[in-house]
Amino acid sequence: MRAAPTSSKFLIILLIISFLSIPSAHITNMKPVGEFTPAYNEPLSIILMIGDGMGFNHVELARLVEVGGLGSLNMQDSEWNASVTTHAANAAVTDSAAAGTAMATGTKTNTGYLGMDPSQMPLETILEFAQTQNKSTGVVSTCRIIDATPASFMVHTNSRYNYDDIAQQIVESDVDVLLGGGLDYFDSTQISIMISKGYSVIYNRTELASITSGQVFGVFAGYHMDYEYDRDYSVQPSIAEMTNKSIELLSQDSDGFFLLVEGGRIDLAAHDEDQVRTALDTIAFDKAVDVAIDYVTDHNNTVLIVTADHETEGLVVISHNLNSELPGDLLSEEDRRTLRAERANNVTVDWTATYHTNWPVPLYAFGEAFSDLDEDLLIDNTDIFSLMKDFYLGNPLNETVLSTTTSTTTTETPSTTTTTDITGTTSETATTNSTEPTTSPTDNPGIQFDSPLLLAISLGSAIVIIVALVLIKRR
Ligand SMILES: [Zn+2]
Structure with a gap:
């Protein structure tokens, strides 16, 4: 057998080096996927707070009203x-x-539908997902709990007015x-069932304060709870007190929890175009946010999201004399x-x-x-579900795919004829479901060339292989 010429040995060595260098370049530059291990020594919990109808204005x-022109509310001192x-x-x-439903399930649906998609297929809510993870769950509202x-x-039905079914x-x-x-929507049989399941069924602020553990069904009004402006302090708890008690009870679960808190009457005050009650219920909601912030500050396993479901009545703050x-x-x-x-009466609004x-x-x-996320994004309400679900799954939130709608492409006329647009805000509206992600999806393979040097090595290796193969073939 004839010995290979020296130049052939050199080419074979070059080939071996080249083959080895390509995968090693890739491996050293692989982006870690799914390797997020949160540095939390406690189970993951979420507090979602929704000011119903609470727009920017x-x-x-x-x-x-609360802190003057130079101050900021508690909710405005946010991380993101x-x-x-x-x-x-x-x-x-x-x-x-x-x-x-969009926030609870990540799916757009028709108006009036609860926990189901437009084809009336029931969807798992973030609360139900938390239950599958053995977490405790809580729902608080200043409106009827069936709202x-x-x-x-909590519910899957094709009409928000199916009150019996919802209850x-x-x-x-x-x-x-x-x-x-919403006590009026529950009959005595249903109350008995709750008691037999082990719930403490309570009806006023004093009883709420006395609860220290276990499941609780607190119904403090037959219909909605009172506006903060009208609340009898001796009978009904504030939304801050309900939030505080919920966190106290739910945080006893070693598996973590999910808590939804709704400042529901902000929307109703706004529908009445009542600026005093709108202001006071929004301030009461902000006091409840402060309670939640205190908890999150001490517990890095918990996140707090404060948002609204929609804006109500096109409120515009024009001037004030405070x-x-x-x-x-x-x-x-x-x-x-x-x-x-x-003070609320000394603000001029439209x-x-x-x-x-x-x-x-x-x-x-x-x-x-939230600390690694880009600031001031325009996201969709379905993204709130994605952020919550990813957090529960231990995925870093800066890799959550957000359907950011940064372009202002819509001129669609609102289908509700009673709605009026105002100057300067229509351009921000998004009536189409644009879902162009601006962040990189994270589920693609990990081979990426972030470094120009590694790219050059890999390209160079490929060229050397091709040249070597051509030279060998010519022999
Ligand atoms: Zn409304």
Whole structure:
């Protein structure tokens, strides 16, 4: 057997080096996929707080009243913020049912539908997913607990007005903490079932304060709970107190929890174009947010998302005539309420629509998990589900695929004729479901050439192989 010439040996060695260098270049540059291990020593928990109908100007009205022109509300001191598009599957202007379902399930649906897609297929909600992870769950609302926003996380039905069905599904939902109004929608048999399941069924603020553990069904009004402006402090708990008690109870679960808190009456005050009650219910909601922030600050296994389901009545804050005395300067709760009402009346506003609008709504997020996300994105309400689900799965949130709608492409006319557009905001609306992600999807293979040097090595290797093969063939 004839020995290979020296030049052939050299080419064979070159080939071997080249083959070896390509995979090694790839491996050293592989992006870790699915290797996120959160540095949390506690189970993952989520607090989602929805101000019903709370647009940017509802927040602005509350801010002026509570902390003045230079202050900021608790919710505004967030780790990360975004604007959120809210359109429904079948309408440019959503209702609370479709918007709640979008946040609860990540799927756009028709107005009026709860927990199901437009073809009426039931969808697992983030609350139900939390239950499958053995987490405790809670739902709080200042409205009836059977209302669209709370129900969209617990119930699957094709009409938000199927009250009997909704009440029965809530009784069967095994949600551990249920606090709100709507006692009139539950009959004595259903209350007995709750008691036999082990729930403490309670009816006032004093009873709520005395609960220290276990499942609880607190119904503090036959219909909605009172507006904060009208609340009898001795009977009904505040939304902050309900939030605090829910966290106290749910956080006892070593598997973590999911809590939904709805400031439901912001929307109803706005429908009445009542700026005092709109301001005071938004401020009360912000006090509840503060309670949740305190918990999240001490527990890096928990995230807090504060947002709205839609904007209501096209509220625009125009000007104000406010002095420097702030409600926080006063000692008694009653005095603070009186001053808040006075200040709210000294803000000039315009209600430019007669129903909800399709204006984007604010999102304020708290918790370490949000620290790597880009600021000020325009996301869709279905993205809120994706962020929550990814957090529960231990995935880094900066890799969550967000359907950011940064371009302003829509001129679609809102299908609800009662809705009015106002100058300067129509350009921000998104009535089509544009889903161009601006972040890189993370589920592609890990071979990427982030470094020009590695790219050059790999290309060079390929050229050497080709040249070597050509030379060998010529021999
Ligand atoms: Zn409404």
